[in-house]
Amino acid sequence: MKQIVCILLFCVLSFAGQAQSLTVEYNIGYGTYDMADMKRTIKEADIQLKNVKVTDNFPGYLTQDFRIGVAWKRHHTGLLLTYMNTAGKKGVSDYSGYCYSEIRNKGYKLGAFYRFSLTNAEATPFSLHPYLQFSAGTVLNRVVANDILYLNASSVAGSRKSTELSGANFFIEPAVGCKFYFCRYAALNLSVGYEWDAVRKLHLATDKDAQATIDADWSGLRLQAGIICYIPLLTKK
Amino acid sequence: MKSGIVVYLLAGMLLLFGCEYELGDNPIDIEKPDGEIEMGGMLTSENAGDKIIVSDEGTLIRFNMTASGRKIVSCTFAFGDKKWEFFDANGEFFISEDDLSDGSYELVCEIKALSGSGSIADQAGVEGYVGSLKWPVQVISYKEPEHSLTYKINADRYLELSWKKPDMKGLVFDNYSIYFSDHILQITDPDSLSYVVHSYVGQSASYQVNLNFKDGRSWVLGSLYLEQESPEITVDRSAADSITFRFQSKYKSVVSVYCESSWLVENSDKDMLRIPYEIFGTSDKEMSFYFKPYRPEDRQNWISVGLSQIIPVSKGIRLSPIWYASGYGYDVKENRLYGNYNNMIYSWSLPECTLHKTLEISDWNGVNTFTSSAYGNQVAAFRNDAIDLLEGRSLTKLITIHPEQSMMYIGPSAFIKEDRLLCFATGYSSGCKGFVYRTDDGSVERSFDVPKEFYDVYSAGLSVDGRYLMGQSGWTFYSLTIGEQGVSAVRTLEMQSDINGWCMDTRNPEQVYLSLDGKIGLYNCRDLSLVKSFSYPGMMVGNVDPSTGYLLLRNVDTIKIIDPQTNTVLHTEQVENWETCYLYGNVLLSRSGCALNLKDQLKR
Numbered sequence: 001m002k003q004i005v006c007i008l009l010f011c012v013l014s015f016a017g018q019a020q021s022l023t024v025e026y027n028i029g030y031g032t033y034d035m036a037d038m039k040r041t042i043k044e045a046d047i048q049l050k051n052v053k054v055t056d057n058f059p060g061y062l063t064q065d066f067r068i069g070v071a072w073k074r075h076h077t078g079l080l081l082t083y084m085n086t087a088g089k090k091g092v093s094d095y096s097g098y099c100y101s102e103i104r105n106k107g108y109k110l111g112a113f114y115r116f117s118l119t120n121a122e123a124t125p126f127s128l129h130p131y132l133q134f135s136a137g138t139v140l141n142r143v144v145a146n147d148i149l150y151l152n153a154s155s156v157a158g159s160r161k162s163t164e165l166s167g168a169n170f171f172i173e174p175a176v177g178c179k180f181y182f183c184r185y186a187a188l189n190l191s192v193g194y195e196w197d198a199v200r201k202l203h204l205a206t207d208k209d210a211q212a213t214i215d216a217d218w219s220g221l222r223l224q225a226g227i228i229c230y231i232p233l234l235t236k237k
Numbered sequence: 238m239k240s241g242i243v244v245y246l247l248a249g250m251l252l253l254f255g256c257e258y259e260l261g262d263n264p265i266d267i268e269k270p271d272g273e274i275e276m277g278g279m280l281t282s283e284n285a286g287d288k289i290i291v292s293d294e295g296t297l298i299r300f301n302m303t304a305s306g307r308k309i310v311s312c313t314f315a316f317g318d319k320k321w322e323f324f325d326a327n328g329e330f331f332i333s334e335d336d337l338s339d340g341s342y343e344l345v346c347e348i349k350a351l352s353g354s355g356s357i358a359d360q361a362g363v364e365g366y367v368g369s370l371k372w373p374v375q376v377i378s379y380k381e382p383e384h385s386l387t388y389k390i391n392a393d394r395y396l397e398l399s400w401k402k403p404d405m406k407g408l409v410f411d412n413y414s415i416y417f418s419d420h421i422l423q424i425t426d427p428d429s430l431s432y433v434v435h436s437y438v439g440q441s442a443s444y445q446v447n448l449n450f451k452d453g454r455s456w457v458l459g460s461l462y463l464e465q466e467s468p469e470i471t472v473d474r475s476a477a478d479s480i481t482f483r484f485q486s487k488y489k490s491v492v493s494v495y496c497e498s499s500w501l502v503e504n505s506d507k508d509m510l511r512i513p514y515e516i517f518g519t520s521d522k523e524m525s526f527y528f529k530p531y532r533p534e535d536r537q538n539w540i541s542v543g544l545s546q547i548i549p550v551s552k553g554i555r556l557s558p559i560w561y562a563s564g565y566g567y568d569v570k571e572n573r574l575y576g577n578y579n580n581m582i583y584s585w586s587l588p589e590c591t592l593h594k595t596l597e598i599s600d601w602n603g604v605n606t607f608t609s610s611a612y613g614n615q616v617a618a619f620r621n622d623a624i625d626l627l628e629g630r631s632l633t634k635l636i637t638i639h640p641e642q643s644m645m646y647i648g649p650s651a652f653i654k655e656d657r658l659l660c661f662a663t664g665y666s667s668g669c670k671g672f673v674y675r676t677d678d679g680s681v682e683r684s685f686d687v688p689k690e691f692y693d694v695y696s697a698g699l700s701v702d703g704r705y706l707m708g709q710s711g712w713t714f715y716s717l718t719i720g721e722q723g724v725s726a727v728r729t730l731e732m733q734s735d736i737n738g739w740c741m742d743t744r745n746p747e748q749v750y751l752s753l754d755g756k757i758g759l760y761n762c763r764d765l766s767l768v769k770s771f772s773y774p775g776m777m778v779g780n781v782d783p784s785t786g787y788l789l790l791r792n793v794d795t796i797k798i799i800d801p802q803t804n805t806v807l808h809t810e811q812v813e814n815w816e817t818c819y820l821y822g823n824v825l826l827s828r829s830g831c832a833l834n835l836k837d838q839l840k841r
Binding site for chain 1: 242243256257258260261262263264265266267269354355356357358359360361363364
């Protein structure tokens with residue numbers, strides 16, 4: 001995984017010599033997640049109580065995306081950092097206490113992106129620039145599973161069991177989008193894409209050799225909107 | 238300006254990074270129970286009444302608890318330091334008698350029941366009601382008392398069982414049970430602590446006394462096993478005309494005596510029984526003595542002590558231990574009788590007939606006849622294949638003579654030459670022959686043939702001095718004179734009828750008695766001339782008592798003892814039919830081993 005990141009960094013930096021401007025970008029978005037193993041796990045969680053049901057089944061949720069890059073001519077490339085999280089829960093609660101099993105997944109995407117503008121027009125204010133984008137990198141997983149029984153009236157009854165998993169996925173994400181320039185230094189960014197986690201691995205956080213039988217599959221639709229700030233690197237003469 | 242924008246962006250991202258997906262909840266609306274519920278329970282045990290009684294090994298207690306329909310999750314019983322916890326509404330546990338000493342206690346049960354609300358806590362078993370129930374418990378050690386059963390023979394000579402009354406610890410007395418071998422007797426008076434067993438007469442018996450209570454409890458107060466104690470039976474033959482049996486039993490009883498398919502006496506409470514002697518030579522009889530309970534009502538179950546004894550019933554005494562004598566030997570000098578039974582030779586002192594000595598001989602070939610020395614103490618015991626020379630006083634073997642071939646000795650023999658030689662005649666298939674053996678080394682001194690006409694004799698013998706060999710064959714009687722060279726003269730005596738008996742006069746080797754047709758004749762051996770004769774119709778000669786010279790005459794069932802000198806009958810005795818009798822030292826002997834001392838009767 002480290003080798004892949006290094007290769008991407010090398011590619012990005014190799015274009016830096018030609019860069020016209022440095023870009024800083026923030027996007028907020030919405031992502032859906034496959035999480036097939038996780039859904040099955042939460043569904044099958046063994047809770048010997050009546051009225052238990054799955055309240056959360058790893059739904060899609062907000063994503064936070066931060067990128068820095070360089071842009072020149074019709075090209076735009078850089079590094080990305082994205083934060084995703086979702087969770088599943090099955091349980092019940094009443095006046096006497098509660099009992100549930102939950103799995104909370106967090107994914108930290110580290111990768112590189114490349115955009116190719118479909119138009120050759122200049123980035124003038126209020127101009128629209130559609131583009132194609134390809135991203136790849138790794139997703140650093142952090143999965144915490146808790147089984148909790150809490151009884152109000154009892155000081156001794158109740159239990160809590162917590163398991164923490166970690167691991168890294170490899171993803172690729174093709175996308176299409178467009179930039180709407182407010183001015184020469186800022187543009188509104190919209191994109192839609194699909195992330196596919198080609199490689200998925202989880203293990204006990206405390207023991208890398210203890211491979212988990214489930215994985216965290218972040219594959220799913222990615223919708224993003226954000227702002228790109230351009231910092232010129234070359235002054236036009 | 239630009240750096241400010243970047244700072245704001247980064248701050249916004251950090252805030253957004255902290256924004257995690259918020260999980261939902263699944264609240265269930267359930268009514269919370271409150272208040273108390275009624276709890277109850279029922280205990281059952283072997284001794285459950287107003288209170289639980291723990292006794293014997295302990296008490297098994299079964300419980301069934303209720304909590305107004307709620308599910309009971311645990312019942313915890315506490316009794317002293319002991320605790321039993323059950324996770325069910327019913328069950329059983331055992332309170333051991335060893336848990337606590339005697340006294341009153343309380344059995345406490347703490348019941349936990351679920352609320353039944355269906356809440357998580359209810360389902361987890363931590364929401365519910367707690368109640369407590371109590372029962373009084375009495376611990377009583379009902380250990381069986383020490384066995385106290387004893388017995389004695391009371392003043393009336395009955396077996397008396399007695400026992401001690403134990404501490405009944407509040408148990409309700411029902412009865413004392415006495416277990417006999419075939420029935421059970423119950424005594425309902427709790428203060429009756431003894432029982433007289435009238436039926437016990439000394440038989441092997443076992444008794445057990447139990448103390449039974451109304452609740453079915455039974456304590457063993459003791460058991461008793463009595464070995465058979467046979468009454469003593471003594472046979473007194475001191476009376477002249479009868480045998481007296483004396484019975485001595487520890488226990489009061491009656492006696493019945495059974496002999497040869499009839500009862501001599503039945504259920505007699507006398508301690509003695511007298512029966513007359515039977516005629517001389519009568520075989521011993523088996524008598525059975527049955528000792529039965531004294532009271533007739535106790536004789537229902539054939540309880541008795543039975544003893545069987547072989548009792549000599551013949552007049553006189555028995556020459557113990559022989560039962561049949563093939564022949565007797567008699568040493569007139571020592572007044573000693575010799576006899577043989579099985580592989581033993583016995584000697585008795587006469588006239589008391591007390592056993593003097595015994596000698597085991599090498600094999601089972603019995604002694605056919607004995608010959609005593611007229612000079613010393615030597616006795617020759619003739620067996621089929623050997624002759625044992627014995628020292629009579631000590632009854633020890635001196636030497637065994639083994640003739641060259643098995644012989645049949647045909648009559649009395651003689652020690653001659655002051656016991657240095659033993660002279661005897663034999664008969665066998667090739668004829669009749671006389672032998673003279675040396676007594677010091679058992680070698681043959683000489684032998685001699687006898688005339689052929691002598692071969693037919695079936696009864697023959699030597700005179701005590703060895704000078705005459707006499708024999709009888711049908712109507713003919715022979716007398717051979719024996720010299721150093723063998724037979725020197727032959728005399729024959731033809732009679733008018735069959736000679737039914739003859740015997741030599743051991744006090745006078747020159748004379749021999751013959752009997753035929755009731756006539757007894759005394760003849761001279763040298764020429765078979767008649768010396769004198771007597772008339773005793775139906776009688777034949779038996780033998781001459783070497784000690785007195787009295788002549789024994791006999792027929793089928795009677796003997797007569799006469800003095801040949803005076804021809805007077807000294808004694809007449811009825812004897813068992815066909816019993817062969819002898820007279821030695823004034824003692825009448827039968828082959829069956831009976832002896833009758835006639836010393837007083839034969840006094841002149």
